[in-house]
Amino acid sequence: MLKVLLIAGARPNFMKVAPIYAEMRRREDEFSPMIVHTGQHYGAAMSGAFFEDLKMPRADVHLGVGSASHAVQTARVMIEFEPVLFEQKPDWVLVVGDVNSTIACALVCAKLGIKIAHVEAGLRSRDRRMPEEINRVLTDAVSDLLLTTSQDADANLLGEGIPQEKIRFVGNVMIDSLREHLELSKSSHIREDLELTEGEYAVVTLHRPSNVDDGATLSGIMNSLMEIAKDVRVVFPVHPRTRAKINDFEIETDGVTLTEPLGYLDFMRLYSGAKLVLTDSGGLQEETTVLGIPCLTLRENTERPITIEMGTNILVGTDPTRIKEAAANALAKRKPSDIKIPPLWDGKAAGRICDELLR
């Protein structure tokens, strides 16, 4: 029986942890899983709604760290997590993604000699200005088992000198959650509430510091969204970081429908019916790929190149003219009829992750 602590820190972690936890509970002779919530994201909108929608039980341990600068937040997770390890003595700690909680927990384990599995290992934007890129590189460097979503990630890890025997291509566990919840998301009334017609609106998300923390960049992007909103409804659930910056810089948003951050099912119902998605999120590049929804990524690079090679994703950067042109092009086209799904994005990644832990 393997005792595994699953680390859930921030919003994009929850839909990756949920299927792994559920699989481990199904295999109760083999696994004893516990959820540790660091508290990096908190409250109903950024955390509670996800646990509810994903049918995850309350976390077994809550570290309650909250928001702070990178150093303070990372350090608080480390300080609060170390005694949990002394008490629980797990066989493995499983971290997902690339948030501050991911590297903080991995680093504590590495120093204590506790085995670390990293889900979504090996993704690289090669842009060290992104805090997530630092978190990815460092987490992979100290992990014992590197579980990858696509084979370009395997190549990245090998290129960094990580031995082949530590790397396992298991596919994309976030897509397990997507496949499990797509039908269920039809119970959401979000489209009716916002008076949207399927296939006739665009969805936007924005929260990268590089896009929202600088007033000129944010207002340039918002100007392009206001232009696009003259042709098609544009719905923008606003991340708390972005909301604060829109207020601080007094950015205009006329014609764009702003909402609070949405839960997992409401947001899935929203983007799954969109004609077009514009985003700087990592996960949404993958979710739109699986559903065949055109996605414009408002960044200069992506750590998920397979969404461009096989999927519907196009990198457009943050230049307002380029965004407007790319959106006009995408809106003029029909939804692609043949959806290409990357290998092992099949809804069965959690099973493979559990198998690899046992091996």
Ligand code: UD1
């Ligand atoms: C974090 C992750 C990012 C991920 C994103 C998803 C890091 C370095 N960044 O960025 O990779 O894509 O989550 O959302 O780990 N806030 C709230 N409520 C919350 C959380 C945050 O109001 O539950 C506000 C706080 O003012 C906080 C700000 O949002 O200072 C930013 O939050 P933080 O967790 O520092 O980074 P994110 O931008 O959310």
